[in-house]
Amino acid sequence: MTKNMGQVLLIALLGASAGSLLLAEVPKTAKPLSPQEDLGWNQWRGPTRDSVAPSQQWSWKWPKEGPKKLWSINIGVGYASPVVSRGRVFAFGQFNAASSAAWGKRCMATLSGEYKDSKGDCVTCLDAETGRILWRTKVSDGVIRGKIGDVGSTPCTDGKLLFAFAPDATVAALDVATGREVWKTDLAKEQNIQVELWHGALNSPMLVGNVLVLAQGVGLDKNTGKVLWKNPDGWACPADGVDDHYHSPVLCPANDASPGVLLISKTFIRIDPASGRTLCQLDPAPRVGQWYTDPIVLGDRIFYLSNSKATRLKFTATSMTDDSAGLTRGSGAGDTSNPLVWQNYLYATKVAGDDSGMSGSVNPGQYDSVLQCFDLKDMKPQWIRNGFAGAPIVCDGKLIIQGTWGDVRVVEASPKEFKLLANAKIFDYRGPDPKTPFGAGGWQDASYSMPALVNGRLYCRFTGGDLICLDVSKDYPDADTAVETRRIVGEGLIITGKLGKKPDNAPAYVVGVLTEDASAPGKPAESKGYTLCCQRSGKFHNLQAIAAMAEKGAHVKVAGTLLYDDRIAVNLMEETSESGKTK
Numbered sequence: 001m002t003k004n005m006g007q008v009l010l011i012a013l014l015g016a017s018a019g020s021l022l023l024a025e026v027p028k029t030a031k032p033l034s035p036q037e038d039l040g041w042n043q044w045r046g047p048t049r050d051s052v053a054p055s056q057q058w059s060w061k062w063p064k065e066g067p068k069k070l071w072s073i074n075i076g077v078g079y080a081s082p083v084v085s086r087g088r089v090f091a092f093g094q095f096n097a098a099s100s101a102a103w104g105k106r107c108m109a110t111l112s113g114e115y116k117d118s119k120g121d122c123v124t125c126l127d128a129e130t131g132r133i134l135w136r137t138k139v140s141d142g143v144i145r146g147k148i149g150d151v152g153s154t155p156c157t158d159g160k161l162l163f164a165f166a167p168d169a170t171v172a173a174l175d176v177a178t179g180r181e182v183w184k185t186d187l188a189k190e191q192n193i194q195v196e197l198w199h200g201a202l203n204s205p206m207l208v209g210n211v212l213v214l215a216q217g218v219g220l221d222k223n224t225g226k227v228l229w230k231n232p233d234g235w236a237c238p239a240d241g242v243d244d245h246y247h248s249p250v251l252c253p254a255n256d257a258s259p260g261v262l263l264i265s266k267t268f269i270r271i272d273p274a275s276g277r278t279l280c281q282l283d284p285a286p287r288v289g290q291w292y293t294d295p296i297v298l299g300d301r302i303f304y305l306s307n308s309k310a311t312r313l314k315f316t317a318t319s320m321t322d323d324s325a326g327l328t329r330g331s332g333a334g335d336t337s338n339p340l341v342w343q344n345y346l347y348a349t350k351v352a353g354d355d356s357g358m359s360g361s362v363n364p365g366q367y368d369s370v371l372q373c374f375d376l377k378d379m380k381p382q383w384i385r386n387g388f389a390g391a392p393i394v395c396d397g398k399l400i401i402q403g404t405w406g407d408v409r410v411v412e413a414s415p416k417e418f419k420l421l422a423n424a425k426i427f428d429y430r431g432p433d434p435k436t437p438f439g440a441g442g443w444q445d446a447s448y449s450m451p452a453l454v455n456g457r458l459y460c461r462f463t464g465g466d467l468i469c470l471d472v473s474k475d476y477p478d479a480d481t482a483v484e485t486r487r488i489v490g491e492g493l494i495i496t497g498k499l500g501k502k503p504d505n506a507p508a509y510v511v512g513v514l515t516e517d518a519s520a521p522g523k524p525a526e527s528k529g530y531t532l533c534c535q536r537s538g539k540f541h542n543l544q545a546i547a548a549m550a551e552k553g554a555h556v557k558v559a560g561t562l563l564y565d566d567r568i569a570v571n572l573m574e575e576t577s578e579s580g581k582t583k
Contacts, residue, residue, distance in 0.1 A: 041084040041452035041459075043156035044204035044248055045294070046393065051340040053395035053453040058472050060398060060410035061479035066424030067470040070457065071131030074110040074465040075124045077103050078151030079448040080204075082459040082467060085157050088134065088176070089126040089459065091467050092164055094142055094151045095119050103464035110465070121151050121166045125179055128454075131469060135179030140166035142200070149200030152246075152448075156207055161222065163212055167200025169193050171212070173225060183225035191218060191227060193235070196245050204248040206261070208273040213249045213261055219276050229276025234265050245291045252297045254279075256317035262302065264291045268313060268320060282313060282320045293338045296346075303376075305331065305339050305348055310379045331372070331379040337391040338450075342413045346374040347399055349388050371401070373415050382415040391450045402426070402451045402460050408470075420484050426470070427462045 045051045076093020083090040095118050097108045111118055115133065121142040125134045142149045149167025156163050161182060162174045169188040174181055187193040193216050195201040203215035212220040217234015220227055235245075245264070252262035258272045260279060269281040296303040301323065302313040310331040314323040331348075339348035349371050371388035372381050388409070392399040398421065399411040406427030412419035427447055449461040456473025 040086065041082070041454050042159075043083065043206065044081065044154040045338065045450065046452070049206065049251065050296075051338065051391065051393045051450070052342070053393055055396050056453070056455060057474070058395065058453065058456040058458075059475045060422040060472070061475040062422050062424055062472070063476050063478045064424075064480040066408070066426060067458070067472050067476070070469045070471050072466055072468045073124075073126065073131050073133075074107055075126075075461070075467045076107050076122060076151065077463065077465050079461070079463050080151055081154040081450045082452050082461055083155050083157060083162070084128060084452050084454040084459060085176075086159060087128050089128045089131075089467070089469075090155055090157065090162055091124045091126070091461065092121070092139075092151050092153070092155055093124065093465060094121050094148070096142065096148055099142075099148050107465040121164075121170075123155065123162065123164050123174060123179070125162075125176075126467075128457075128469075137172075137174050137179040137181060139164050139172045139174075139184070140168050140170040142167050144168045144195055144200045149195070150202065152199060152202035154204040154450075156205055158207055158222070163205050163207070163222070165201055165203070165205050165214065167195065167202070169195050169201050169216075171205070171214070171220065171225065173222065182223075185220070185225045185227075187214075187216070187218060191230060193218065199246075202246045206249040206251075208251070208259060208261060211273050213273050215245070215248050215263060217263055217265065217271075217276070219273060231263070231269070231271055231276045231278060233269050233278050233281065234263055234271075247291045247294050250295050250297055252302070252315070254300070254315065254317040258317075260317075262295055262297060264295070268295070268302065268304075270315060270320060280315060280318050280320045282322065296339065296341055298341060298376075303341075303346070305346075310374075312379075326378055328374075328379040328381070331374055331381065337389065340392055340394055341376060342394045342397065342399075344376050345382065345413070345415045346376050346379070347392055347394070347413060348372055348374070349390060349392070349401070371399075371411065371418075373418075375415065383418045385418045390448070393450060393453065395453050400451055400453060400458070402447060402449065404447055406447055406462070408451065408458070408460060422480075423483055426460050426468060427466065 040047065041053070043049060046053055075091035076095045077099045078093045080092040093107070094104070095107050095111060097105050099107070108119075115136050118136055118138065120138045121140045122136050122138050124136045126132065127134055142151065144167055151167060153165040153167070155165070157176060160176055162176050164172050164174065166172070168186075170184060170186050172181060172184040188195065196203075201216075206213045207222060210222050211228060212222045214220070215235070217231035218227060219229045247264050250262040252260040252270050254260055254270075258274070258279065260270050261273045263269050263271060267282045267284070270279045271277060272279055293305060300314055300316065302315060302320075304311045304313070310324070310327050311322070312324045312327055314321050337349045339346055341347075370384050371392075372384045374381055388401060388403065390401050390403045392401045392411075394400070394413055397413045399413050401409050401411065403409065406425055408422075408424050408426050409420065410422035412421060447460070447462045449463070451461075452459040453472070456471070458470040458472050459467065460470065461467050
């Protein structure tokens with residue numbers, strides 16, 4: 001993909017390396033950097049804020065058990081992505097026993113030494129070479145409307161200061177070398193900024209020159225924390241908080257003196273980052289559902305993918321219009337999974353960002369969670385592959401995807417065909433209880449963070465608190481050569497059988513979602529969704545209603561993606577004739 005040069009100039013390219021777990025007494029210094037280590041992952045979605053990692057020496061030829069783990073450390077509950085810059089790794093997480101049930105207690109139990117009393121939303125700075133803690137600083141208590149918020153905003157750094165945005169709308173600037181608080185401001189109290197209703201502020205801040213821009217339509221002086229502007233068109237929300245606004249600011253330069261920043265309120269607005277003045281906006285607001293993902297700006301076009309719809313806008317220095325004519329409008333992305341563009345093709349995961357097969361709608365030929373490749377000209381799909389979730393990053397033409405259940409996969413970024421290059425299980429925290437073979441079922445049992453690739457080392461963060469550094473700098477001599485033939489979560493094993501009866505070749509446990517289309521003679525078809533849980537007894541919960549409809553002579557078609565505890569997914573499809581007999 002052609003990088004936006006204005007974006008490259010405005011956002012500093014910082015750097016990093018990697019490190020190890022032990023919290024021994026060590027000098028709080030990081031080793032000197034070589035020149036190539038100036039390239040890093042200094043903010044949300046990387047140095048150019050488009051999920052594109054700088055070209056570097058790295059390999060996807062891993063052994064079956066995955067690449068070597070260089071170090072691992074608990075950095076608190078949350079799903080903010082790791083930031084890697086100039087030999088240091090910065091991780092934002094929550095240490096609170098009340099946070100996310102068992103994971104909060106687990107995180108608190110890891111605290112020791114001078115950090116044993118840490119509690120709240122904390123930034124942890126690690127030596128990237130060893131993984132040792134250099135400093136840890138509390139930013140906020142993280143309490144919003146009487147409950148614990150979620151740490152999901154990825155910090156950013158200019159190499160001297162690190163800027164963190166807590167779920168309760170507290171913004172802090174920390175000295176990179178020492179962790180000392182340079183300034184802090186409570187935007188909820190001082191500017192009446194409301195945060196997202198369910199999780200708190202998950203939007204990642206962005207530096208444009210000396211201005212720290214927030215998705216809420218506020219610009220702060222990066223050196224003092226002073227509010228420089230507050231856009232009156234930004235962040236429209238009720239008094240009790242906005243619902244489902246997770247997007248972050250995006251650079252949006254045009255043919256004028258101002259670089260421009262794209263925000264989303266009731267509609268898309270393009271602002272001047274120096275003054276906060278609205279330069280143009282889209283009117284009327286498009287109906288695209290909740291604002292989950294970041295828009296993509298390419299030239300004079302803006303692409304936005306909601307869960308089930310693609311929108312394209314055209315903009316100039318002073319205008320913005322809908323340009324979606326000719327698009328395959330059903331194209332979309334997962335609700336929290338940001339798409340990326342590589343060489344004029346768009347790659348996105350869809351539907352619900354969950355590779356367990358447990359959520360989202362299922363239609364024949366379309367599965368719970370899929371990785372798709374689209375032609376950017378018309379958003380027509382080039383290929384589709386089920387069993388994927390998580391926002392991809394790309395480096396040297398290879399997609400890296402950290403899935404919700406701990407799989408890290410590498411896929412060829414090519415519109416010609418799907419090609420799986422690597423597949424490794426990095427995290428696996430599913431519960432041993434047969435009643436919950438996939439953990440407690442909450443978000444804390446999965447991983448929703450974007451990985452970071454810096455100098456041949458891959459940084460992956462698990463929601464429950466673990467940050468892992470993997471060595472992918474070179475080929476492994478025992479690399480898995482049969483990776484393309486290995487089954488992955490969500491891939492289809494077609495099974496036929498009598499409705500309401502467990503298929504003979506089905507494993508012990510299964511959870512999933514089914515949909516059925518049924519129509520009685522002379523009546524229009526109806527679609528309904530059923531949550532499915534198959535246990536050792538062979539009983540299919542909630543399938544009795546479907547079978548009963550079949551007995552009454554209705555046409556019934558059932559399709560679904562089912563995930564088993566051995567990580568094999570099953571597609572079940574069945575039809576009945578007018579007489580009600582199973583075909």
